[in-house]
Amino acid sequence: xxxxxxxxxxxxxxxxxxxxxxxxxxxxxxxxxxxxxxxxxxxxxxxxxxxxxxxxxxxxxxxxxxxxxxxxxxxxxxxxxxxxxxxxxxxxxxxxxxxxxxxxxxxxxxxxxxxxxxxxxxxxxxxxxxxxxxxxxxxxxxxxxxxxxxxxxxxxxxxxxxxxxxxxxxxxxxxxxxxxxxxxxxxxxxxxxxxxxxxxxxxxxxxxxxxxxxxxxxxxxxxxxxxxxxxxxxxxxxxxxxxxxxxxxxxxxxxxxxxxxxxxxxxxxxxxxxxxxxxxxxxxxxxxxxxxxxxxxxxxxxxxxxxxxxxxxxxxxxxxxxxxxxxxxxxxxxxxxxxxxxxxxxxxxxxxxxxxxxxxxxxxxxxxxxxxxxxxxxxxxxxxxxxxxxxxxxxxxxxxxxxxxxxxxxxxxxxxxxxxxxxxxxxxxxxxxxxxxxxxxxxxxxxxxxxxxxxxxxxxxxxxxxxxxxxxxxxxxxxxxxxxxxxxxxxxxxxxxxxxxxxxxxxxxxxxxxxxxxxxxxxxxxxxxxxxxxxxxxxxxxxxxxxxxxxxxxxxxxxxxxxxxxxxxxxxxxxxxxxxxxxxxxxxxxxxxxxxxxxxxxxxxxxxxxxxxxxxxxxxxxxxxxxxxxxxxxxxxxxxxxxxxxxxxxxxxxxxxxxxxxxxxxxxxxxxxxxxxxxxxxxxxxxxxxxxxxxxxxxxxxxxxxxxxxxxxxxxxxxxxxxxxxxxxxxxxxxxxxxxxxxxxxxxxxxxxxxxxxxxxxxxxxxxxxxxxxxxxxxxxxxxxxxxxxxxxxxxxxxxxxxxxxxx
Amino acid sequence: xxxxxxxxxxxxxxxxxxxxxxxxxxxxxxxxxxxxxxxxxxxxxxxxxxxxxxxxx
Numbered sequence: 001x002x003x004x005x006x007x008x009x010x011x012x013x014x015x016x017x018x019x020x021x022x023x024x025x026x027x028x029x030x031x032x033x034x035x036x037x038x039x040x041x042x043x044x045x046x047x048x049x050x051x052x053x054x055x056x057x058x059x060x061x062x063x064x065x066x067x068x069x070x071x072x073x074x075x076x077x078x079x080x081x082x083x084x085x086x087x088x089x090x091x092x093x094x095x096x097x098x099x100x101x102x103x104x105x106x107x108x109x110x111x112x113x114x115x116x117x118x119x120x121x122x123x124x125x126x127x128x129x130x131x132x133x134x135x136x137x138x139x140x141x142x143x144x145x146x147x148x149x150x151x152x153x154x155x156x157x158x159x160x161x162x163x164x165x166x167x168x169x170x171x172x173x174x175x176x177x178x179x180x181x182x183x184x185x186x187x188x189x190x191x192x193x194x195x196x197x198x199x200x201x202x203x204x205x206x207x208x209x210x211x212x213x214x215x216x217x218x219x220x221x222x223x224x225x226x227x228x229x230x231x232x233x234x235x236x237x238x239x240x241x242x243x244x245x246x247x248x249x250x251x252x253x254x255x256x257x258x259x260x261x262x263x264x265x266x267x268x269x270x271x272x273x274x275x276x277x278x279x280x281x282x283x284x285x286x287x288x289x290x291x292x293x294x295x296x297x298x299x300x301x302x303x304x305x306x307x308x309x310x311x312x313x314x315x316x317x318x319x320x321x322x323x324x325x326x327x328x329x330x331x332x333x334x335x336x337x338x339x340x341x342x343x344x345x346x347x348x349x350x351x352x353x354x355x356x357x358x359x360x361x362x363x364x365x366x367x368x369x370x371x372x373x374x375x376x377x378x379x380x381x382x383x384x385x386x387x388x389x390x391x392x393x394x395x396x397x398x399x400x401x402x403x404x405x406x407x408x409x410x411x412x413x414x415x416x417x418x419x420x421x422x423x424x425x426x427x428x429x430x431x432x433x434x435x436x437x438x439x440x441x442x443x444x445x446x447x448x449x450x451x452x453x454x455x456x457x458x459x460x461x462x463x464x465x466x467x468x469x470x471x472x473x474x475x476x477x478x479x480x481x482x483x484x485x486x487x488x489x490x491x492x493x494x495x496x497x498x499x500x501x502x503x504x505x506x507x508x509x510x511x512x513x514x515x516x517x518x519x520x521x522x523x524x525x526x527x528x529x530x531x532x533x534x535x536x537x538x539x540x541x542x543x544x545x546x547x548x549x550x551x552x553x554x555x556x557x558x559x560x561x562x563x564x565x566x567x568x569x570x571x572x573x574x575x576x577x578x579x580x581x582x583x584x585x586x587x588x589x590x591x592x593x594x595x596x597x598x599x600x601x602x603x604x605x606x607x608x609x610x611x612x613x614x615x616x617x618x619x620x621x622x623x624x625x626x627x628x629x630x631x632x633x634x635x636x637x638x639x640x641x642x643x644x645x646x647x648x649x650x651x652x653x654x655x656x657x658x659x660x661x662x663x664x665x666x667x668x669x670x671x672x673x674x675x676x677x678x679x680x681x682x683x684x685x686x687x688x689x690x691x692x693x694x695x696x697x698x699x700x701x702x703x704x705x706x707x708x709x710x711x712x713x714x715x716x717x718x719x720x721x722x723x724x725x726x727x728x729x730x731x732x733x734x735x736x737x738x739x740x741x742x743x744x745x746x747x748x749x750x751x752x753x754x755x756x757x758x759x760x761x762x763x764x765x766x767x768x769x770x771x772x773x774x775x776x777x778x779x780x781x782x783x784x785x786x787x788x789x790x791x792x793x794x795x796x797x798x799x800x801x802x803x804x805x806x807x808x
Numbered sequence: 809x810x811x812x813x814x815x816x817x818x819x820x821x822x823x824x825x826x827x828x829x830x831x832x833x834x835x836x837x838x839x840x841x842x843x844x845x846x847x848x849x850x851x852x853x854x855x856x857x858x859x860x861x862x863x864x865x
Contacts, residue, residue, distance in 0.1 A: 381825040390819055412826040419834035447832045702821035783819070 004305045005314050005711055006061035009267040010054055010068045011280065014042045014086060016272045018074040020107050021144035024175055026203045032283035032290060038272040041078050046274040047086040049296040051093035053270075057301040058098040065099040070124065071280075073272075076110040080118040087122035103127060103170055107141070108156030109149050116165045125170040128157055130192075132174060132185030139177055157192045171196030171239075178212070178219050182226040190238060198241040198257070199224060201354055203284035206343035209353050221360035228365060246365045249332035254709070260358065262334040262709040264314030268304055270296065276304045279313070281339040285348075289339075312348065313338050317707035318778025321349045326782065329362045331704065383409035383702060390783075394790025396736035397637045398695055403644040406698035410669040413701065414461050417470035418446075418497070424477045425491055435491055438512050442495035445502055445509055453505035460501045463523040464648050464671035465600040469493050471667045472600065489516050493523075493600070499541045500525050503549050503563045511541045518553060525567055526581035527597035527611075530557050580611055585621055585649060587628035589639075593648045594620055595671065601650045604663035604673045609651040619676060620651070626680035627687060634744040638688055638737065645670055646691055662686040664693035666701075681752075685741050692734040705729065705784030706777075714773055717766035725779055729788075732770040736791050739763045743798060761803040768795050 016038035018025070042050075058066050068090055070083060078086075087102060094100045104119065108128040119126060130153050131137045138148045160169035172194040174185060189197050201220055204210040212219045228243055245255040255261025258279065269277040274296040282289040292307045304310060312319060320335045327333065335341060336352030343350050352358060385393070389402035398406075422443045425431055431439070449457045460466075473490050492513050499511035500522040513520055518530040518537050528539070530553055542550045549561045549568060559578070561568040567581050583594050594612065595601050602608040612620065632639050647670035654675045655661045660682060662674035672690040677683050699705070706725050713722035716731050723731065742763060745756035771792045774780060780788060826834055 382820050383823040383825050384820045387819070408825075408827060409821065409823045412823055415826045415829070415831060415834060416824075419831050422831075423835040443832075443835075447830070450831055702823050703819065 004061075004302060005264045005266055006063060007057060007266050007268045007301055007305065008063060008066055010050070010066060011071045011267065011269040012042065012047070012050055012068060012086065013038070013072060013269065013272045014047070014070050014075045014083065015073040015077040016040055017077060018072060018107070019077060019109060019143070020074070020141060020149055022107075022140045022142070024140045024177070024202050026280060026283045032285075032287050034271075034277075034283070034288065034291065035073070040272070041082065042086065042272045042274075044082075044085055044089070046272070046296065048089045048093075049274060050270045051086075051089040053296055053301055054090070055093035055097050058094065060302065063098045065101060066094065067101040067103070070102070070104040071269075072106075074107055074110070075104050076106050076108075076115060080114045083115070083124070084118040084122060087118075087124055091122065101125075105129070105173070106156075107149065107153065109152040111156035111159060113159070116159060116168060119168050120165065124168070126160055126168050127170040127173055128153065128160070129173045129175070130154075130157070130189070131177065132180050133188035136177065136180040136185050136188065139179065140175070154192075157194075161193055169195060171198065173198050173200060175200045175202055176220060176223060177202070178223055182223045183230050186227045186230055194238060196239040196241060199227070200259070201337075201340075201357070203281055203337075203339060204353050205284055205340060206350060206353050208284070218356040218360040220354060220357035221364070224357075224361050225364050228361075228368070232368060243365060246332055246362050249334070250362070250366045255334065258313075259337045260332060260334050260362075262316040262331055262707055264316060264709060264711060265310070265338070266314075268301065268310070276301075278307075278309050279338070281337055282309075284339045285342040286344075289342075314711075316709045316779060317781070318710065321351060324351050327351075327359070329359055329366075331707075332362045332366070333358045383412060385699075385702070390786070391790060393695060393699060394787040395794045396692070396733065396740070396791060398641040400640045400644040403641040403695065406695060406702075407645055407669065409702050410467070410698055411458070411462065414467050414470070417467055417474065418461060418494070421470050421473045421477070421491075421494060424474065425494075428477055431491070435514070438495055438514065439491055442498040442511060445498040445511055446494075448509065449498065449501040449505045449507065452507050453501075456505035457501045459504055460497055460524050462647070462670075463598070464668040465595070465598045465603070466497065466523060467669065468603045468665065468667040469600040472603075489514070493521075496520065496522055499543075502541075502543045503568070505543075506545055506547050506563060507543065508545050509543045513539050513541070515539055520551075521597055521599055523598065524582060524593075526579060528579055530578050532557060583612075583617060585624040587625045589632070590628060590643050590646070592624075592646055595648045595650045601668075601671075601673070603665050603667065604650070604652065606655065606661045606663060606673070606675070607653045608673070609653045609675070612651055616651075616676070620649075623676060623680040623683045624649075627684035630681055630684045631688065634748055635684075635688065635737075635740060637740075638691070641695065642687070642691055645694060646672060646687070648672070649674065649687075651676060660686065662690050664690040664697065666697045669694060669698050681745075685738065688737040688741055689734045692737045693730055696730055696733045699787075700726070703783055704781050705787050706781060707779040710777070710779040712777075712779075714777065717769055718763075725774075725777060728770060729774060729784075732767060732774060732788075733791065735763055735767040735770070736794055739767050739795065739798065743801070746803070747801075757803045757805070760801075764795065764798050764801075768792075768799060771795060 016035050017040050054066055070086065090100060090102060102122065102124045104124050105127045131139065131141060134150045137150045137153065141149045143149060159165055172189050172192060174189060174197065176199055202210060216222065231240060231243065241256050242259065245257050245260055249255050249261045254263045258265055258267060267279055269280060269290065271277050276292045276294040277290040278292060280290065292304060292309065294304050317325060317330065320330065324330055324335045336354055336358050338348060340352040340354055341348045341350045385402065385405055389405060392398045392402045422439065425439055426436065446457065476490065495511050495513040499513065502509035502511060503525065515537055517534065518532050520528040520539050528551060532553065537553050540552045547563045549563050550558065552558045559570055560572045561570040570579050580597055584591050585594050596609065596611050650671055650673035652661055652673050652675040660675060660677045664672055672687055672694065674686045674690065677686065706729060710725050713724060714728045716723040716728050718731060718735065739760065742756050742760035745752050746760045771788055774788045775785065
């Protein structure tokens with residue numbers, strides 16, 4: 001099932017002719033000659049239709065912003081009045097629907113104050129094409145009579161650098177020519193103080209490959225690498241879109257340019273006559289390549305979105321040829337610009353004609369950027385799974401070693417998250433002075449505990465919801481200033497972590513924590529809920545090496561406890577209600593925390609239940625013990641993984657309609673949340689099911705198993721609504737365990753076998769079907785294919801089990 | 809993306825090993841920031857209602 005990728009970038013060809021005669025221009029010197037049939041200037045009526053169609057599309061897809069580029073030919077040839085009219089039509093149609101990022105891309109030779117005043121009125125930012133210094137620029141960018149354009153382009157840039165128009169200055173676009181000295185080009189561009197630079201390889205295909213010097217198979221990479229190294233050593237003084245996109249894609253983020261990356265294209269061109277076209281770069285492929293046959297007057301943009309050519313540029317990994325799909329840099333490269341893959345006969349099913357350059361450049365930038373993530377961790381140490389681990393996990397299981405190694409990677413992530421919360425919060429001017437001081441004290445205490453008793457700190461930080469807390473903090477810390485300030489009470493949790501670590505370490509320490517209402521949660525220990533006046537109150541926690549812990553809320557309330565590995569034992573005053581210790585569920589060979597107090601546990605799809613009463617705790621304990629005995633006896637392959645990784649169970653509130661509800665959260669490795677089902681066997685099933693999500697989530701934190709940019713939806717047999725690829729993968733992996741649960745119930749015989757048979761047959765077929773859907777998606781990475789094939793190897797033999805009344 | 813080699817004995821991941829690095833160093837060096845983009849990225853929900861198989865055992 002294909003989900004329409006809405007267009008967000010619109011190129012309006014407002015003029016189809018140019019006043020320069022650059023000999024490297026794809027518009028006039030490439031295979032496509034469609035410009036000859038275009039009117040010279042876009043009419044007001046066409047512009048109004050374009051604005052209407054864009055607004056219609058933005059409204060239908062609830063887009064928050066669209067980007068429109070006024071383009072050509074040379075768009076300034078349309079004149080300031082026409083450009084102002086076009087901009088007004090766009091703003092009139094889009095106001096109240098979504099934000100408009102409006103730009104113009106020009107050679108600059110006509111730019112003067114009359115244009116700039118119009119651009120200022122309508123908020124049109126200006127990008128200029130220039131290829132470097134005078135010699136570099138004039139190699140191609142000349143008038144038809146051979147005259148230089150350089151002085152006029154520099155005059156245009158100087159106009160944009162002037163204070164009056166500086167806000168309009170978007171950046172510079174440079175087309176690469178290997179004959180130019182790369183560093184000289186970079187220096188010349190930098191001297192113009194652009195907010196951004198982009199480098200563009202000259203459009204080429206396998207039919208018309210780029211010229212390269214003999215013996216330099218990756219000459220374009222060498223050229224760009226010289227600039228990257230200089231830019232990097234300069235401290236990256238300007239935004240270079242290509243380099244930033246390589247860095248982003250190597251970190252799993254989205255590229256900012258269609259030239260690289262797997263992200264689906266969301267760009268469409270509206271020609272001067274109102275016809276829709278695909279990306280301009282396709283002009284390099286063959287005559288007519290960009291055409292769609294659609295027109296503003298007759299077709300909405302959703303129809304254009306269904307055009308095979310548009311869809312082909314949205315196919316991500318599955319749209320690439322086999323050679324690209326096997327390539328280690330494919331997620332960054334994405335096969336390069338679509339047009340550059342073209343070859344007569346095979347079409348676009350080829351690597352880019354710039355493949356050697358892309359691979360070399362990405363590898364070089366990756367090797368420069370990567371150490372920043374771990375400069376102190378030894379010789380590039382990263383977490384890894386062994387081949388045996390991967391095979392075990394892929395089969396649906398994973399023993400103590402494999403799950404333990406998943407947990408170690410999670411440990412690094414939690415440490416990175418906690419450290420980054422402090423780093424960002426302490427540098428955030430929006431944080432109040434008192435909060436900042438407590439934050440600093442907490443951080444100092446954490447560092448002290450880590451030096452004195454690292455295991456004590458680890459026992460607190462390993463609490464699953466520390467990551468959920470940190471992710472929440474970093475999301476608010478990363479929000480724009482206009483969105484307010486990070487919630488102070490969230491940051492207080494750092495002091496709670498420090499205090500809990502100090503208590504567990506048994507050292508002389510002091511922590512101060514502001515509470516909203518006298519309630520204080522100490523991760524891994526429990527919750528202090530002190531009655532008293534409404535409103536915020538500050539708690540001081542003092543610990544000693546003798547193991548005493550004193551809690552003080554001002555002068556009004558004070559309590560003392562003794563710390564032990566089992567937790568806190570309050571002795572003064574006696575604790576009927578105010579102390580709610582963390583409690584555990586135990587069964588032979590396993591012990592987990594029943595977490596019903598942490599405020600950050602409520603990050604699941606269903607609401608967390610409040611603190612369990614004593615009778616509820618007894619029911620939980622009974623169910624857990626029975627469930628565990630069932631797992632140990634009937635599903636032993638899952639036992640070791642659960643022992644190694646299941647640390648916490650969070651009770652969820654029962655659903656209103658009586659359905660069983662359960663959940664796993666990607667940000668809480670080691671935790672499973674579930675409402676207590678009536679039948680302990682169902683608890684076993686829910687634990688197995690959710691722990692599959694926990695394991696796979698941790699694998700996905702380490703590796704890419706699928707193309708994350710694939711936005712298609714797929715049928716999942718266990719749901720009515722179609723699912724994204726990750727959802728289908730997660731669901732299928734969970735159901736491997738679900739099927740095995742029912743299989744075990746069915747094969748073991750006895751009173752439950754007859755009822756289990758239909759479940760077994762149903763979920764076995766559904767899981768097998770989903771596995772084939774995944775393998776046929778074309779969007780699994782090589783490791784993803786290996787992983788899903790492992791799932792298939794587990795499930796396939798089960799298809800031979802006879803289930804009376806359920807077999808074909 | 810880390811596309812692991814089928815033939816590899818170990819599958820090196822993108823996750824830097826910070827287990828033995830003091831928290832203060834991690835914060836001071838800003839090591840966490842690069843490691844976090846992947847963690848903080850929004851993941852599609854994988855919550856699955858269990859009602860589909862909640863009927864009696």
